[in-house]
Amino acid sequence: MCPLDRLLAEIRACRVCERALPLGPKPVLRVSQTARLLIVGQAPGRRVHESGIPWNDPSGDRLRAWLGMDRERFYDSRHIAIVPAGLCYPGSGPRGDAPPRPECAPLWHPRLLAFMPHIRLTLLVGQYAQAYYLGARRKATLRETVAACHEYLPAYFPLPHPSPRNQLWLKQNPWFAAHVLPLLRERVAAVLG
Numbered sequence: 001m002c003p004l005d006r007l008l009a010e011i012r013a014c015r016v017c018e019r020a021l022p023l024g025p026k027p028v029l030r031v032s033q034t035a036r037l038l039i040v041g042q043a044p045g046r047r048v049h050e051s052g053i054p055w056n057d058p059s060g061d062r063l064r065a066w067l068g069m070d071r072e073r074f075y076d077s078r079h080i081a082i083v084p085a086g087l088c089y090p091g092s093g094p095r096g097d098a099p100p101r102p103e104c105a106p107l108w109h110p111r112l113l114a115f116m117p118h119i120r121l122t123l124l125v126g127q128y129a130q131a132y133y134l135g136a137r138r139k140a141t142l143r144e145t146v147a148a149c150h151e152y153l154p155a156y157f158p159l160p161h162p163s164p165r166n167q168l169w170l171k172q173n174p175w176f177a178a179h180v181l182p183l184l185r186e187r188v189a190a191v192l193g
Contacts, residue, residue, distance in 0.1 A: 004033060004115045011087065011108055017101045020090070027087035028054050033115055035081035036191050038122040039063075040109075040129040042161065043086030043100035054082040062162035063125065068185050079192055081116055083109065085128045096165055105132045121154065121191045123184075126161035134158070143173060149180055157184060 001009070011027050018025050028044040039055075047057040055063055055074070064074050074080060086100020087108065093099070109132070113119070124130045130138050130145055133156060139145040145158045152158060160166055160176070170176060 004031070007111055007115065011112075014087075014108075016103050016107065017088070020101060021088050022091040023049055023089055025088050026052065028052055028089075029084065029087055029112075030054060030075070030077040030080075030082045031112055031116060032077045032081060034078050034118060035116050036079055036118050036120045037188060038081045038083065038113075038116065038119045039125060040122060040133065041082075041084045041125040042128045043084050043097065043104075044089045045097055046089060046092075049089035054084070058164050059162045062164070066159070066162060066181055066184060067188055069188075081119070083112055085132055096163070100128050121187055122156050123188075124152075124156055124158045126159070130158050143169075146173075146176065146180060149183065153187065157187060159184070 008031070011029070014027060015025060023046075026044075026049055028048055041055070044054065045057055045059070048054055048060075053075075054060070060074075064071065067074070084100065086104045088101065088104070090098040090101055122133065124133050127142050130142070134145070134152065137152070138158070139148055142158075142160060146160055149158055159180075160169055160173075
């Protein structure tokens with residue numbers, strides 16, 4: 001077993017926050033040592049937990065539309081890695097899914113990134129991914145952080161969460177579709193070739 005496979009086995013056996021997970025641990029991620037694009041979202045939703053396929057829900061449909069990418073290309077782990085801030089479904093909160101477990105990203109992300117030396121761009125989808133990766137560099141609001149996406153390039157590209165619950169945000173911020181999405185597609189195409 002190669003070192004990355006050993007790490008993935010360790011992740012799949014993780015029980016660090018088992019008591020806080022209503023459906024139990026089931027880490028959902030895709031990685032490879034050849035990936036050039038990393039997508040960091042929040043945490044798997046219930047549908048993703050059930051299927052074991054990241055972004056296999058309406059949010060994923062919208063994210064793929066934003067990227068101008070079909071499912072086959074999106075799930076080609078030779079080129080695209082998908083590692084959420086929280087690897088397991090955290091349960092429901094008052095306004096959708098609960099936040100990702102805080103233990104997860106600090107425990108696993110640095111070790112996973114060590115096996116992905118070819119990552120050229122990381123998409124930070126939603127406030128939790130942005131908080132972990134950008135820290136104090138992020139702006140006061142998600143809107144401001146996304147609007148300043150060029151400031152985080154070439155390493156990071158912050159995005160709002162593509163959840164259907166964010167329809168109002170997208171409607172109130174038409175500049176996102178007009179200016180950010182074309183830049184996103186351009187950067188992703190350049191990274192993936």
